[in-house]
Amino acid sequence: MIARTPRLVLREMTAGDLGPLREILGDPVAMTAYEGAFSEAESASWLERNLRRIADDGFGLWAVDLPGVGMIGECGITRQRIEDDEVLEVGYHFQRAHWHRGYATEAASAARDWAFRELEAPSVWAKVRDTNLASMNVAIRLGMTVRRRFVTRYRGIDMPHLAFAVDR
Ligand SMILES: CC(C)(COP(=O)(O)OP(=O)(O)OC[C@H]1O[C@@H](n2cnc3c(N)ncnc32)[C@H](O)[C@@H]1OP(=O)(O)O)[C@@H](O)C(=O)NCCC(=O)NCCS
Structure with a gap:
């Protein structure tokens, strides 16, 4: 286990988490910011990349379990590039059925x-x-506050982004 919060448990993701993960990555609404849903194969390779990242870095996106329900989202820390800089980013993606409750x-x-x-x-x-x-x-x-603006090209589209950050 990585962390426990008042309502949630963050734990290492496993290859067996593809089902609940598909409910996020395969949902066109949840994936609006990524220009649409991932296919089954794209979701499987996303999971594989995340497991490799955890093995290499010692951290990555973790599974978020709601006790009594199961995995409802993923959230964690990854190395990311913002233009020429490498930063540590917090990522969060939740199943639509569990939005608007403060879980993210x-x-x-x-x-x-x-x-x-x-x-x-x-x-x-x-x-x-x-x-x-x-x-x-x-x-x-x-x-967090906005520190920078930048553009990322993803799926053939230039996507303006904001870079938020909070200091220790
Ligand atoms: C981004 C995302 C995780 C945000 O989810 P969210 O449910 O809006 O955010 P939170 O879990 O913090 O919930 C906040 C909401 O819960 C409400 N809430 C209800 N009970 C609450 C409680 N006990 N504590 C805190 N907030 C509570 C808040 O009032 C707020 O309501 P609102 O959505 O009407 O403003 C979700 O939209 C998502 O998964 N999107 C797809 C993936 C994505 O885009 N990820 C980010 C990529 S950068």
């Missing part, structure tokens, strides 16, 4: 604190597409 902010607060404590990260960042208001609100609730 609760899990992401635990991940942010894990990075401050275990990695002694000077700052934790969140890269947010400029159309993703729900994610911006999570970043703000994490105590």
Whole structure:
């Protein structure tokens, strides 16, 4: 187990988590900021990449379990590039059935604190597409402010982003 919050458990992801993960990555609404749902094969390779990242770095996106229900989301810390800089980012993606209950902010607060404590990260960042208001609100609730604007090219589209961060 990585962390426990008042309502949630963050734990290492496993190859067996593809089912609940598909409910996020295969949902066109949840994946709006990524220009649409991932196929089954894209979701499987996303999971494989995440497991490799955890093996290499010792951290990555963790499974978020709601006790009595099961895995409802993923949240954790990854190395990311923002233009020429490498930063530690908190990521959060939840099944649509579990939005609007404060779970993303609760899990992401635990991940942010894990990075401050275990990695002694000077700052934790969140890269947010400029159309993703729900994610911006999570970043703000994490105590983050906008530090930069940048554009990422993904799936053939130039996507303006905001880089939020909070310092230790
Ligand atoms: C980003 C995402 C995780 C945000 O989820 P969310 O449910 O809006 O955020 P939170 O879990 O912090 O919940 C906050 C909401 O819960 C409400 N809430 C209800 N009970 C609560 C409680 N006990 N504690 C805190 N908030 C509570 C808040 O009032 C707030 O309501 P609102 O959505 O009407 O503003 C979700 O939209 C998502 O998974 N999107 C797809 C993936 C994605 O884009 N990820 C980010 C990429 S950068």
